[in-house]
Amino acid sequence: MSLNFNSTGARVAGAIAIALLLHLAGTLLIEGYSSPFSIRAMLVLACLLAVACVGQTLTIIIGGIDLSIPFVIGFANVVAAQLYGDGMNFVVVCMIVAVLALGIGAVNGLISAGLNIHPLIVTLGIGTIVQGAVLVWTRGFPSGSAPEAVTKFVSIGGSVGPIPVPWLIPAFVVMSVLIIVALNRTPYGRQLFALGANPRAAKLALINPLRMWMITFALSALFAAIAGVLLLGFTGSAYGDVGQPYLFQTIAAVVIGGTALVGGRGSYLGTVAGAVVLTEINTLLIGLGLQPSLVQAALGLVIILLVSLYGRERHVSTTI
Amino acid sequence: MAESQSELRVTDLALAPGKGAINAAIRPGEIVGLSGLDGHGQERFLETLAGLVPPAGGRIAIGGEAGGVTIEGFSQAVRQGVAYLPRDRRATGIFPPLSILDNFSIATIGRDVRGGLISNRSRRERYEVFHKRLGIVAPNANAPITSLSGGNQQKVLLARWLAHDPRFLLLNDPTRGVDIATRQTLYGVFHELARDGMALVVLSSEIEEIVALCHRVLVFREDELFETLSGDDLTSDRVIAAMFGRSQ
Amino acid sequence: MTAVPDTSPTPRQDGLVRAVWRRTGFAPALLIVLLALNIWLNPVRFAPANWGILIGLAAPLIGAALASTPAILGGRGGIDVSVGPIMGFVNAIVVKILITDLGLSSPFVVITAALGIGIAIGAVNGILAAYVRIQPIVATLGTYLILVGVTLTILPSPMGTVPDWLKTLNGPLSILPIAAIFLIWWGVRRLPYYDQLMATGSDDRAAYTAGVPVPFVRFLSYVITGLFAGIAGLMMTALIGSADANIAPSYTLIAISAVALGGVSLAGGRGGLIGAAIGAIDIFLIQSVLTLFNVSTFVLQIAYGAVLVIAISLMAFQDKIEARGRQR
Numbered sequence: 001m002s003l004n005f006n007s008t009g010a011r012v013a014g015a016i017a018i019a020l021l022l023h024l025a026g027t028l029l030i031e032g033y034s035s036p037f038s039i040r041a042m043l044v045l046a047c048l049l050a051v052a053c054v055g056q057t058l059t060i061i062i063g064g065i066d067l068s069i070p071f072v073i074g075f076a077n078v079v080a081a082q083l084y085g086d087g088m089n090f091v092v093v094c095m096i097v098a099v100l101a102l103g104i105g106a107v108n109g110l111i112s113a114g115l116n117i118h119p120l121i122v123t124l125g126i127g128t129i130v131q132g133a134v135l136v137w138t139r140g141f142p143s144g145s146a147p148e149a150v151t152k153f154v155s156i157g158g159s160v161g162p163i164p165v166p167w168l169i170p171a172f173v174v175m176s177v178l179i180i181v182a183l184n185r186t187p188y189g190r191q192l193f194a195l196g197a198n199p200r201a202a203k204l205a206l207i208n209p210l211r212m213w214m215i216t217f218a219l220s221a222l223f224a225a226i227a228g229v230l231l232l233g234f235t236g237s238a239y240g241d242v243g244q245p246y247l248f249q250t251i252a253a254v255v256i257g258g259t260a261l262v263g264g265r266g267s268y269l270g271t272v273a274g275a276v277v278l279t280e281i282n283t284l285l286i287g288l289g290l291q292p293s294l295v296q297a298a299l300g301l302v303i304i305l306l307v308s309l310y311g312r313e314r315h316v317s318t319t320i
Numbered sequence: 321m322a323e324s325q326s327e328l329r330v331t332d333l334a335l336a337p338g339k340g341a342i343n344a345a346i347r348p349g350e351i352v353g354l355s356g357l358d359g360h361g362q363e364r365f366l367e368t369l370a371g372l373v374p375p376a377g378g379r380i381a382i383g384g385e386a387g388g389v390t391i392e393g394f395s396q397a398v399r400q401g402v403a404y405l406p407r408d409r410r411a412t413g414i415f416p417p418l419s420i421l422d423n424f425s426i427a428t429i430g431r432d433v434r435g436g437l438i439s440n441r442s443r444r445e446r447y448e449v450f451h452k453r454l455g456i457v458a459p460n461a462n463a464p465i466t467s468l469s470g471g472n473q474q475k476v477l478l479a480r481w482l483a484h485d486p487r488f489l490l491l492n493d494p495t496r497g498v499d500i501a502t503r504q505t506l507y508g509v510f511h512e513l514a515r516d517g518m519a520l521v522v523l524s525s526e527i528e529e530i531v532a533l534c535h536r537v538l539v540f541r542e543d544e545l546f547e548t549l550s551g552d553d554l555t556s557d558r559v560i561a562a563m564f565g566r567s568q
Numbered sequence: 569m570t571a572v573p574d575t576s577p578t579p580r581q582d583g584l585v586r587a588v589w590r591r592t593g594f595a596p597a598l599l600i601v602l603l604a605l606n607i608w609l610n611p612v613r614f615a616p617a618n619w620g621i622l623i624g625l626a627a628p629l630i631g632a633a634l635a636s637t638p639a640i641l642g643g644r645g646g647i648d649v650s651v652g653p654i655m656g657f658v659n660a661i662v663v664k665i666l667i668t669d670l671g672l673s674s675p676f677v678v679i680t681a682a683l684g685i686g687i688a689i690g691a692v693n694g695i696l697a698a699y700v701r702i703q704p705i706v707a708t709l710g711t712y713l714i715l716v717g718v719t720l721t722i723l724p725s726p727m728g729t730v731p732d733w734l735k736t737l738n739g740p741l742s743i744l745p746i747a748a749i750f751l752i753w754w755g756v757r758r759l760p761y762y763d764q765l766m767a768t769g770s771d772d773r774a775a776y777t778a779g780v781p782v783p784f785v786r787f788l789s790y791v792i793t794g795l796f797a798g799i800a801g802l803m804m805t806a807l808i809g810s811a812d813a814n815i816a817p818s819y820t821l822i823a824i825s826a827v828a829l830g831g832v833s834l835a836g837g838r839g840g841l842i843g844a845a846i847g848a849i850d851i852f853l854i855q856s857v858l859t860l861f862n863v864s865t866f867v868l869q870i871a872y873g874a875v876l877v878i879a880i881s882l883m884a885f886q887d888k889i890e891a892r893g894r895q896r
Contacts, residue, residue: 111881115884126877190418296720297714300717307703316783
């Protein structure tokens with residue numbers, strides 16, 4: 001792979017090492033931290049977060065950011081439950097949700113790149129519209145539930161044959177491998193890195209920025225929608241704000257995983273490690289008996305500490 | 321080259337509103353130089369040829385005697401066989417964190433795809449051709465492009481565009497910040513390309529270089545074509561004189 | 569075309585209207601339309617006698633937008649997402665600890681504390697973003713989480729009241745804190761520091777080469793942002809009249825929208841406080857109009873998002889047309 005020779009590789013290794021250290025600390029400090037159930041629970045939570053982070057990784061590599069992820073998660077969560085509750089076939093439901101999500105994302109990319117507006121504002125605005133539309137549609141009271149199959153797919157107690165993990169885990173591993181291969185070995189992946197690294201040179205190297213931004217933000221919304229449907233199975237009932245914790249967590253996971261916010265550098269493997277780190281920290285702090293509000297505060301502190309360890313930017317004098 | 325009949329034709333081109341019309345033709349096998357004091361229109365002329373800047377008037381076309389295909393934009397120009405090597409390597413050329421192979425293949429990446437995935441073997445084979453031909457000094461094609469010297473970065477960028485098999489190669493100050501040895505290699509490559517039937521347009525701020533390298537030099541002054549020098553008239557003194565608006 | 573080196577716009581002798589238009593873009597036009605619409609629809613609420621209360625209602629959002637601006641002007645991803653939580657933290661400390669627990673309610677103590685907290689947190693953000701060189705959105709996200717967590721711990725549920733002098737900042741004197749921010753900024757603009765900030769924001773490498781102490785300039789921009797956020801925290805405290813940990817964090821994102829709407833470039837180096845204030849007032853007036861129509865908050869949310877996207881798109885169109893005009 002062509003990424004082994006620069007600092008991204010080191011950052012990914014750093015994130016993995018920190019995840020392992022946190023796990024070790026948890027095992028030593030808290031009884032039952034490494035019990036099979038606890039590990040399974042952490043795996044499922046980390047997977048759900050990592051799915052939501054796919055889009056954040058892609059949009060940050062291209063040099064943008066996607067704040068609409070939590071809104072699209074909520075959108076997919078509520079719409080899927082509602083349509084399925086109305087008696088529609090779940091496969092059809094998923095197709096509808098996927099198409100709508102792709103559309104939302106494409107609009108994000110179209111406006112950001114076409115008009116050269118910062119994606120932070122565009123995705124926030126579009127996300128707000130999406131959330132409002134869902135609320136209007138459900139009058140604020142979403143109903144419906146997930147089909148049995150989805151609930152089983154993500155259930156912490158599920159098992160794949162003799163292996164005591166739900167199908168979500170192997171499916172996630174396959175998906176991650178596909179994403180990593182796509183980033184490293186497809187024209188889309190290489191053009192994504194090139195465009196993020198140097199947008200002005202990208203145009204001269206025959207990369208169509210508008211097309212790339214539309215595809216990338218559409219993919220981001222698609223994976224957010226997948227996360228929304230999986231969360232529906234996980235929590236059992238529809239909830240429009242289910243995605244809210246993911247607003248900043250996706251950014252934090254991506255950055256802890258060594259992807260630079262300036263674009264052009266990063267990897268999905270790092271993001272997965274970042275998602276594991278966040279899940280470990282959360283579990284550890286709750287296990288230590290901290291109040292949720294203090295867990296949040298400690299999480300902020302840990303993010304700052306981790307990123308100042310290995311996520312620092314270069315001094316301006318070295319960029320001249 | 322099969323289509324060596326075609327030429328890059330400039331008809332009544334105005335670089336800015338109200339400026340005099342420029343007429344010129346760039347033919348296969350020619351190396352044409354562009355010169356002038358900084359900011360006197362030669363760079364804009366080159367960018368207009370590449371379709372990067374719309375002309376203020378007139379037209380640029382590729383083709384035989386009559387008609388031809390008008391250039392209306394960069395990607396369309398590239399489809400017509402135009403390649404453009406930008407001036408500022410760092411700002412508009414390289415992709416810093418990416419590997420040499422990535423930097424080389426990015427504009428022609430579709431050619432390496434086998435069954436949906438990029439074949440590293442195909443990419444490396446294509447790169448090796450230029451690696452040898454241009455004498456790129458690089459330890460490892462997977463190393464980041466920033467590990468190379470300026471001259472070798474420039475060779476990789478040149479290879480990026482040569483891989484496109486262009487008929488017209490537009491070079492914006494190609495030897496800027498490049499060491500002497502690499503310059504000699506590049507001059508040799510340019511002559512070779514011209515012999516094989518490619519048309520080259522070279523903008524250079526160095527008069528000695530342009531006089532030695534080119535068959536013909538267009539000197540610009542105040543956004544107009546001031547003089548075209550070739551043959552015995554193509555001397556440093558004549559170019560400098562023309563740059564300052566004196567014709568002999 | 570990005571391949572063409574930017575030709576810096578030639579300074580033209582324009583009228584004041586044109587200058588404001590160029591600096592703040594579309595927002596002032598929207599402001600006039602919205603203001604007219606509001607006055608027409610609800611003359612009583614918008615009568616001059618009620619302006620104090622109206623401004624008090626809009627003040628926290630305006631304050632948050634003004635506070636967000638300096639860090640953004642510094643460029644290279646400069647942003648402070650902790651502005652909302654700083655306001656909430658100030659609110660909690662002032663009402664819960666100073667006024668309720670310690671019984672200190674004199675203006676001197678309260679205002680000093682609010683400004684001091686703002687400056688201190690701003691300095692932490694500044695150190696993290698400018699010297700430790702953590703990407704600003706991540707650094708301030710860290711302080712965001714810390715502040716929200718600590719605020720909720722101090723203040724598990726809403727409580728407390730505020731002294732009378734602070735209540736007047738929600739009524740007749742509501743313009744005072746905003747005026748204070750503008751006065752401070754007016755002073756800043758007279759310092760060489762302001763030019764250094766704008767230079768850093770538009771091109772930090774060039775500024776550094778020209779001898780501008782880029783890290784220090786960026787550090788100070790976060791301190792100013794923190795200071796303004798502290799003042800905004802007081803405005804919010806005056807408005808809600810109690811301590812509530814759940815209100816402030818949501819100001820962050822609306823404030824950033826307001827700043828963008830007001831023509832401040834999120835890439836840095838372009839825009840100013842007037843634009844940010846106009847953007848914030850626009851958003852307040854949009855909410856005000858929509859509330860008048862008695863639509864559900866859900867529709868309000870759609871409309872708010874749509875107006876934001878449309879307004880910012882129109883601004884971008886305007887930029888594109890102007891850029892084309894310059895090229896010709």
